[in-house]
Amino acid sequence: MLYIKCPHCGLRSQNEFSYGGDATIKRPELNKEISDQDWDNFVYLRKSPRGKHLELWQHISGCRQWIKVERDTLTHEIFRTFKANEGI
Amino acid sequence: MTENFRLNKGGLINRNKKISFKFNGKKYFGYEGDTLASALIANGVHLIGRSFKYHRPRGFFGAGVDEPYAIVQMNRNHEVDPNVRATEQELFEGLEAKSVNCWPNVDFDIGAINNFLNKFFPAGFYYKTFMWPKSFWYKVYEPIIRKAAGFGAASIKHDKERYEHKYEYCDLLIAGSGPSGLASAYAAAQNGAKVILAEDKSRFGGSLLTSDVTIGNQTGKEWAEKIISELKSMPNVIVKNRSQVFGYYDHNMLVMSERVSDHLPKTDKYIPKQRLWYIRAKEVVISSGSIERPLVFGNNDTPGVMLSSAAKEYLKIYGVLVGKKPIVFTNNDSGYETAIEFKKNGIDPIVLDTRQDTNSEITKEAKELKINIKFSYVVVTAKGYKKVSSADIAKISEDKKNLTSIENIKCDCICVSGFWTPTIHLASQSGNKTKFNQEIDAFVPSQSKQKETTLGSANGVFTLEETLKTSFEKGSELSKKITNKDNTVTIPTVTEKKSSNHDKFWCVPLPEGKDYKRFLDFQNDVAVSDIHLALREGYRSIEHVKRYTTLGMATDQGKTSNLNGLQLVSDVENKLVPQVGHTTFRPPYTPVSIGAIVGREVGKHSKPTRKSPMHYWHEKNNAVFVDAGVWLRPRYYKQGNENLFEASKREAKNVRKNVGVCDVTTLGKIDIKGPDSAEFLNRVYTNAWLKLPVGKARYGVMLREDGIVMDDGTTTRISENHYHMTTTTAQAANVLSHLEYYLQLVWPELNVNVVSSTEQWAGAAIAGPRSRDVLQKLFPDLDVSNQGLPFMGYMEGNLFGVNAKIFRISFSGELAYEVNVESDNGNFMWEKIMEIGKEFNIQPYGTEALSTLRIEMGHVAGSELDGRTIPYDNSLEGLVSKKKDFIGKRSLSKKAYIESDRQKVVGVVPLDKKTSIPEGSYIVKDAKAKLPNPKLGHVSASCWSVEYDNPFSLAIIKDGKNMIGQKLFALSPLKNKTIPVEIVSSHYVDPKGERVRS
Structure with missing residues (x-):
């Protein structure tokens, strides 16, 4: 079970979190023209990298904040965690 | 039966407490402190089971977790426990166990015919033998194999x-209480570290209990006892016996299984049978020791052949002789310890040492004791079927290829020692890249991946002096990093015998013209010939060889077989062992019961049960409950002998005719506040929200980004910047996460806060033509007329001293209101409604009637919003704004979503107006079409329309828009029904929606 450092609450076990996928995906802006291709990429297309991955987790059984976690998908090593409004 | 093999003295058992037990129905005696294994051996019982594949007789091979054979079925306290190792099961009064994998009994086992048919059971026989006829697998082969295979029955x-x-x-966390575990625990505890020391056995001390050493001025055993009692007295140390750390998971999470009560006849009240510990450790010390390696020779699986270390343990700990005419067959000094122990107890062993004459300290001692030692000698094969009765032994040439002077000597046990294999399972599970140590012919941990350190013989260190030194030092070093304390511990002096090198020999060649089975994996019946076959058939990767032959699999996890298997593969392939590599060790190291894994989460505790504040009223009034997510909701209120159908029909009718009340507390509720709330709702929902006035509710549909409907519900503007959102019961948690996602990550500039308020409000839906009368009497001071409180209106009121929120919304399609009060006042509100409603013939109604009411009105719910439908499919396209953007809007222009024959919700009525259509039925054009019959769609919800008194269903079918009036068929292959139906509008009752506005 992973040990994730919530930037708001500290180190907590994985079972307090839910996974939210790739954190680098940016939702297209509202009311802006977007091609079918670009929209489909946003909705469906995700990379499945082997190695470092910046991903979203929500601390659902804690502070309920969405956080960003930089994790190695192969070794499960967690390098850094960020608040939602922080970048790398 | 007398204990013929028990010594008169010695051992750590309590000879003052005699214990009776039963094995295979026969009564025996043992002593407190025995294991089932030691007590059986004391009674001369060596036949304990049958092997997995060939059903060959099986005895004891080890004395602890290393035991591959002696797996029994326990009967304890009226519960059966399969897959228990007799070597680990402590004896208690009245213990009952029986053999597994044999029929009709262990002495005469019909399956043993497999042994004589073994030509037909080579490696991979499953894949080769049972391939045809194909239809036989399911009905003939599989059940027979199932019955014949496996260890015990759950x-x-x-x-x-x-x-x-x-x-x-x-x-x-320190796994193992041998010398390295004790020393590192002690040093760490002195530095104030919080330490957990886990020992799998009942006794602490590991090898110190049986080895002939001194530490300081004490014997190894005395020193171990002293350290343990000191550790137990320290507040920062948890010491646990009967506790196996069996799995090393990510981020230093380890799982340990504690056998709390298995050694007792009965589990005490309030005490568990077993306890599973999830331990998050900053540092882990693996001091799991090593397991003696078998030597491989002919029929080396015969009962009576066992590890020499096990024989020593039975002698020294249990005072039990594994035999009275022992052969000790060894390639190193360890075997001599066992031989000397036999000799000291008046038994004359013969030692066969594969080495040429050696003069290490211990061989000298053996020679002085006049023990018969034959150097350059091997056991060629064991003889005897259910027990060793003799052995063919031979002189082996220097190159270990030729056998000469083969002779047969009598013996009743053969104790084998092929040197030691470090137990690296935990280190390997943690991701440690192990390396091969040529000196000891075994893998040892190398580069740690997680915070783990392996010490002592688990790390390939076989001298006590070095083990203690490094363990004290490591214990200090690791704890100092955490506690910043540095209380140095003096390392005691050690006396132990110096040992000489082991012989790099492990497998006795076959004599000319013989093809004895030489076993590598005792649990899975894998012999040398099976590995040869696998390699001949082209399996190269050790992982493939493992799976094809089952070497190192199952509960044994290769504890005794792993390295000999690798040696063989590397010999045949002419590679070095490290090039072959080893297979992955998988948790659990030893079997863990399903009960321990599940813990307390069984039956009704498997998930929380949520009850509304009115639950006990429902209970008192004969409600029959149904699970709605984690909630319990009244399904119907039983009157007299009514069944579900009759009761729900009565309740639904009463809503249409008079007035009913339904507990809607379980609906998800989300409180939304902030100046940008309207803008936020406008982005979340498909319809327009900016102009919703204060005091008004609106129905809304929200989508996922892929255009699929996520949820629906009403949201009410309580005040300028305050909204009350409702969600479906099932989606409440997901909707909240969804809203939080957009507020925190996508549009952080919006000043809005959301919080779940589901539990804060108790809700009652009052529905039916007389509902206004009830409401007026509940709130006599309010103007609840159609003008005062119009459809979708909202007002606050005082319900006999209790604050209430009143929403004029309707799920039933009738004139209806939902009244919310704070949860604590829920029951008060409910009782008031029932009391006041009495004169209007109010009746409570449950979820079944609620479904009936919404289905015949054509209101979509969870069965239509099933994660596969877009607004159009649910006839909700009118709620999709063309003017503004919102979550998922862009997806709605997808080609598949705008096709003219897109699926749509419709109503379905059976032509006979009698036959109910099972939910899930297919709608097809031609009932007799060739299979697969092209399906138009499926029936999503069915009810008995109380308005028309005939069955009515909703279905989502292709081109639903143009299907109204068509005569089709509903097929339910599951229920074997074909029902001619007519497609009608989904709005079966009050299609113009006049009642809700009345």
Whole structure:
């Protein structure tokens, strides 16, 4: 079970979190023209990298904040965690 | 039966407490402190089971977790426990166990015919033998194999024992209480670290209990006892016996199974049978020791052939002789310890040493004791069927290829020692890249991946002096990093015998013209010939060889077989062992019961049960409950002998005719506040929200980004910047996360806060033509007329001293209101409604009537919003704004979503107006079409329309828009029904929606 450092609450076990996928995906802006291709990429297309991955987790059984976690998908090593409004 | 093999003195058992037990129905005696294995051996019982594949007789091979054979079925306290190692099961009064994998009994086992048919059971025989006829697999082969294979049978009864889970955090977790575990635990504890020391056996001390050493001025055993009692007295140390750390998971999470009560006849009240510990450790010390390696020779699986270390343990700990005419067959000094122990107890062993004459300290001692030692000698084969009766032995040439002077000598046990294999399972599970140590012919941990350190013989260190030194030092070093304390511990002096090198020999060649089975994996019946076959057939990767031959699999996890298997593959392939590599060790290291894994989360505790504040009123009024997510909701209120159908029909009719009340507390509720709330809702919902006035509710539909409907519900503007959102019961948690996602990550600039308020409000839906009369009497001061409180209106009121929120919304399609009060006042509100409603013939209604009401109105719910439908499919396209953007809007222009024959919700009525259509039925054009019959769609919800008194269903079908009036068929292959139906509008009752506005 992973040990994730919530930037708001500290180190907590994985079972307090839910996974939210790739954190680098940016939702297209509202009311802006977007091609079918670009929209489909946003909705469906995700990379499945082997190695470092910046991903979203929500601390659902804690502070309920969405956080960003930089994790190695192969070794499960967690390098850094960020608040939602922080970048790398 | 007398204990013929028990010594008169010695051992750590309590000879003052005699214990009776039963094995295979026969009564025996043993002593407190025995294991089932030691007590059986004391009674001369060596035949304990049958092997997995060939059903060959099986005895004891080890004395602890290393035991591959002696797996029994326990019968304890009216519960059965399969897969128990006799070597680990402590004896208690009245213990009952029986053999597994034999029929009709262990002495005469019909399956043993496999042994004589073994030509037909080579490696991979499953894949080769049972391939045709194909239809035979399911009905003939599989059931027979199932019956013949496996170790024991699980109970089909509910397990009444109690199992618990425990979470623990520590600085150092130390797995194993041998010398390295004790020393590192002691040093770390002196530095104030929080330490957990886990020992799998009942006794602490590991090898110190049986080895002939001194530490300081004490024997190894005395020193171990002293350290343990000191550790137990320290507040920062948890010391646990009967506890196996069996799995090393990510981020230093380890799982340990504690056998709390298995050694007792009965589990005490409030005490679990077993406890599973989830331990998050800052540092882990693996001091799991090593397991003696077998030597491989002909029929080396015969009962009576066992590890020499096990024989020594039975002698020294249990005072039990594994035989009275022992052969000790060794390639190193360890075998001599066992031989000397036999000699000291008046038994004359013969030692066969594969080495040429050696003069190490211990061989000298053996020679002085006049033990018969034959150097350059090997056991060629064991003889005897159910027990060793003799052995063919031979002189082996220097190159270990030729056998000469083969002779047969009598013996009743053969104790084998092929040197030691470090137990690296935990290190390997943690991701440690192990390396091969040529000196000891075994893998040892190398580069740590997680915070783990392996010490002592688990690390390939076989001298006590070095083990203690490095373990004290490591214990200090690891704890110092955490506690910043540095209380140095003096390392005691050690006396032990210096040992000489082991012989790099492990497998006795076959004599000319013989093809004895030489076993590598004793649990899975894998012989040398099986590996040869696998390699001949082209299997190269060790992982493939493992799976094809089953070497190193199952509960044994290769404890005794792994390295000999690798040696063989590397010999045949002419590679070095490290090039072959080793297979992955997988948790659990030893079997863990399903009960322990599940813990307390069984039956109704498997998930929380949520009840509304009115639950006990429902109970008192004969409600029959149904699970709605984690909630319990009244399904119907039973009157007299009514069944579900009759009761729900009565309740629904009463809503249409008079007035009903339904507990809607379970609906998800989300409180939304902030100046940008309107803008936020406008982006979340498909319809327009900016102009919703204060005091008004609106129905809304929200989508996922892929255009699929996520949820629906009403949201009410309580005040300028305050909204009350409702969600469906099932989606409440997901909707909240969804809203939080957009507020925190996508549009952080919006000043809005959301919080779940589901539990804060108790809700009652009052529905039916007389509902206004009830409401008026509940709130006599309010103007609840159609003008005062119009459809979709909202007002606050005072319900006999209790604050209430009143929403004029309707799910039933009737004139209806939902009244919310704070949860604590829920029951008060409910009782008031029932009391006041009495004169209007109010009746409570449950979820079944609620469904009936919404289905015949054509209101979509969870069965239509099933994660596969877009607004159009649910006839909700009118709620999709063309003017503004919102979550998922862009997806709605997808080609598949705008096709003219897109699926749509419709109503379905059986032509006979009698036959109910099962939910899930297919709608097809031609009932007799060739299979697969092209399906138009499926029936999503069915009810008995109380308005028209005939069955009515909703279905989502292709081109639903143009299907109204068509005569089709509903097919339910599951229920074997074909029902001619007519497609009608989904709005079966009050299609113009006049009642809700009346």
